[in-house]
Amino acid sequence: MKISVIGSGFVGLSTGVGFAKKENDVILVDNDREKVNKINDGVCPFYEPELEDELVEQLYLGKIKATDDLQYAVLNSDISFICVPTPFGKKGIDLSYIEKVSKDLGMVLKDKNAYHIVVVKSTVVPETTERIVLPLLERFSGKSFGNYFGLCVNPEFLREGSALNDFLNPDRIVIGGIDEKSIDALKRLYKNFNSPIIVTDWRTAEMIKYVSNAFLATKISFANEIGNICKKLDIDTYEVMDAVGLDHRICREFLNAGIGFGGSCFPKDLSALIVKSESLRYEPKLLKEVLEINKKQPLRMVELLKERLGDLKDKTVAVLGLSFKPNTSDIRDAPSLKIVDSLLKRGCKVKAYDPKAMDDFKKMFPNITYCRNPRDALNGSDACLILTEWDEFKSLRDTDFGVMKNRLIIEGRRVLKGVKGCEGICW
Numbered sequence: 001m002k003i004s005v006i007g008s009g010f011v012g013l014s015t016g017v018g019f020a021k022k023e024n025d026v027i028l029v030d031n032d033r034e035k036v037n038k039i040n041d042g043v044c045p046f047y048e049p050e051l052e053d054e055l056v057e058q059l060y061l062g063k064i065k066a067t068d069d070l071q072y073a074v075l076n077s078d079i080s081f082i083c084v085p086t087p088f089g090k091k092g093i094d095l096s097y098i099e100k101v102s103k104d105l106g107m108v109l110k111d112k113n114a115y116h117i118v119v120v121k122s123t124v125v126p127e128t129t130e131r132i133v134l135p136l137l138e139r140f141s142g143k144s145f146g147n148y149f150g151l152c153v154n155p156e157f158l159r160e161g162s163a164l165n166d167f168l169n170p171d172r173i174v175i176g177g178i179d180e181k182s183i184d185a186l187k188r189l190y191k192n193f194n195s196p197i198i199v200t201d202w203r204t205a206e207m208i209k210y211v212s213n214a215f216l217a218t219k220i221s222f223a224n225e226i227g228n229i230c231k232k233l234d235i236d237t238y239e240v241m242d243a244v245g246l247d248h249r250i251c252r253e254f255l256n257a258g259i260g261f262g263g264s265c266f267p268k269d270l271s272a273l274i275v276k277s278e279s280l281r282y283e284p285k286l287l288k289e290v291l292e293i294n295k296k297q298p299l300r301m302v303e304l305l306k307e308r309l310g311d312l313k314d315k316t317v318a319v320l321g322l323s324f325k326p327n328t329s330d331i332r333d334a335p336s337l338k339i340v341d342s343l344l345k346r347g348c349k350v351k352a353y354d355p356k357a358m359d360d361f362k363k364m365f366p367n368i369t370y371c372r373n374p375r376d377a378l379n380g381s382d383a384c385l386i387l388t389e390w391d392e393f394k395s396l397r398d399t400d401f402g403v404m405k406n407r408l409i410i411e412g413r414r415v416l417k418g419v420k421g422c423e424g425i426c427w
């Protein structure tokens, strides 16, 4: 099929490359010319394993290209996926990019004679498609939904660090729609994916995305709360969760206690769902508490450090890992931001190392010391905090910590094995 993908960020590019690999013809659209050039040169504008290699392959095969010309992309495709950001604004989810793209698409559809399908892939709160996207498309195209264009919701469940694999092997594909023609077209598009397809209406599809993220975030805050209790009882919370997770109703995944969740999705999506609930005059107490636990969890790391080290003033702390999780350079809402900020406020000297995230971290914290490797960070330090479970840290051995001035190692993620003087935030 001929597909255009509007917005070539993490979701858009992963989606476009994935559809190209599935033998569709893909046109990526972005209003950032520099990004468009990079993509056409085979360069992924952000770090995402495997994506760049596959992009290069699909460019070579002529199955994908990027442009900043929306009209060209829509006139030369049958389906457009909206993949623009939906950040969390002052009053809840910020839908300005969605509104803009809906208007722009509407204006292009005015000039298109053939039937075209618009698919909302961006994460939007329930009712957005029916209340915002549809009316704008109709108004700006001057055409009515159903006869001239179709509209579906097709949420993404991609994890940073494994986006392409998640796209190609999804647990489920959700198609929200109300007209057979566009639903059938999407079913055809996804027919060679080996995954169940769930067909719902628009707002249910929108809700499925939020509930998935809210539930995963709830599992993490639950695991952290249990972890905090286990720590006081001198119980290894990982041993507890390994046994608890064997119950198939519970499942072991996302029960890893630590410094809490970060990234561009969980915090934003939970906040948006909370605001949406409140606008419906329902107070989502559980969801609020999930966020609250997550807000406090990173700072427990600093409290523990203080308990072990005493006054933190002028102490040198090695921080290993800055990204919100491994295999990404993303530091958005990363627990490391709060922890480093708190260390600096307490007068610590911070020596940080991360394999991918230091360039971005430097923009927020230009005045800490950035190291070339873990050893440089550890050298002469009074303590070490491990904040991301990069593979590189898993291979650190007891002797690697011998260069520290004082052997105090606190893990915010469970990484090390057999290292003396090491304890976890929750274990």
Ligand code: UGA
Pocket: 123, 156, 157, 158, 159, 160, 161, 213, 216, 220, 253, 254, 255, 256, 257, 258, 259, 260, 261, 262, 263, 264, 265, 266, 324, 325
């Ligand atoms: C998340 C979801 O997992 C994806 O399904 C979804 O598509 C995506 O958000 C999105 O909405 O776009 P992502 O944010 O990339 O993906 O990362 P996750 O792997 O889910 O991890 C999120 C955070 O939770 C990380 O900071 C991670 O360290 C933390 N986490 C995860 C824990 O603290 N404990 C765990 O047991 C698991």
